[in-house]
Amino acid sequence: MDPMLVWGLVLMGSAVLLLVVELFVPSGGIISITSAVLAIAGVVCLWRYDTMAGLGGALSVMVLGPAAIAFMVKVWPNTPMGRRLINAPSEEEVFAQRQQEEQQRNQRLALIGKEGKVVTDLRPIGLVEIEGQRYEVLSETHFVPAGSRVKVTQADMSQLKVRQA
Numbered sequence: 001m002d003p004m005l006v007w008g009l010v011l012m013g014s015a016v017l018l019l020v021v022e023l024f025v026p027s028g029g030i031i032s033i034t035s036a037v038l039a040i041a042g043v044v045c046l047w048r049y050d051t052m053a054g055l056g057g058a059l060s061v062m063v064l065g066p067a068a069i070a071f072m073v074k075v076w077p078n079t080p081m082g083r084r085l086i087n088a089p090s091e092e093e094v095f096a097q098r099q100q101e102e103q104q105r106n107q108r109l110a111l112i113g114k115e116g117k118v119v120t121d122l123r124p125i126g127l128v129e130i131e132g133q134r135y136e137v138l139s140e141t142h143f144v145p146a147g148s149r150v151k152v153t154q155a156d157m158s159q160l161k162v163r164q165a
Contacts, residue, residue, distance in 0.1 A: 002049055004045050004046070004048045004049035005045075005046070005049040005050075005053065007042075007045040008042045008043070008044075008045035008046035008048075008049060008053065008057060009042070009046075010042075011038045011039070011041045011042030011045060012038075012039060012042035012043075012046075012057060012060075012061075014035075014038050014042075015035045015036070015038040015039035015042060016035075016068075018031050018032070018034055018035035018038065019031075019032065019035050019068055019069075019072065022035065022072070023072055023075070023076050023079060023081070023082075024079065024081050025081075026081065026085055032069075036065075039061045039065065040061075042057060042061075043057040043058050043061055046058075101157075104157065105156075105157055108155045108156065108157060108160070109155050111130060111135075111152045111155050111160060112152050112153070112154065112155050113151065113152060114130050114131065114151070114152050115130070115149055115150065115151050115152075115165055116128045116129050116130030116131070116135075116149070116150055116151075116152070116162075117129050117147065117148075117149060117150075118144055118145065118146050118147060118148045118149075118150055119134060119146060120146055121143065121144070121145055121146050122137065122138075122139035122143065122144035122150075122162070123139075123142070123143055124138055124139040124140075124141070124142055124143070124144075125137070125138055125139070126139070126144075126146075128150055128160075128162060130152065135160050136159075136160075137150070137152075137159070137160040137161065137162045138159050138160070138161050138162070139161075139162055139163070139164075140153060140161055140162065140163045141163065141164060144162075144164050148164055148165075149164070149165040150162040150163065150164055150165055151163060151164075151165045
């Protein structure tokens with residue numbers, strides 16, 4: 001076997017191997033650049049061996065290289081290393097956050113129909129104390145003086161609506 005063919009194939013294989021390594025080892029692109037240099041050197045060796053081998057190597061680098069990079073960009077964020085580097089929450093963290101949001105939503109919905117005391121004048125926004133806890137609320141009427149009793153009529157995660165009791 002001709003040494004140029006062997007070197008060309010070894011360099012091309014090394015370039016592919018380094019692209020795979022780049023998925024798991026954060027290098028700031030240094031491994032990818034090294035992979036590109038090895039691929040170009042492999043193509044040069046293949047051209048020196050034979051024109052058809054060089055043409056095949058060049059076409060494979062021009063077609064498979066961008067396809068491999070696009071695949072890496074799509075797959076990499078889903079790897080453990082990719083998730084850590086982009087600081088994506090784990091599945092357990094997402095599940096815990098969803099449970100906490102659901103619990104908060106249920107607590108807010110449980111306030112519907114409860115009565116409280118106005119702490120600050122509602123013009124139409126102000127503070128109301130319900131069961132010992134203070135909430136910022138929106139009055140359905142324009143003004144409710146401090147000390148009045150109000151009843152919660154609507155609740156969602158962003159606001160509570162009250163009307164004078």
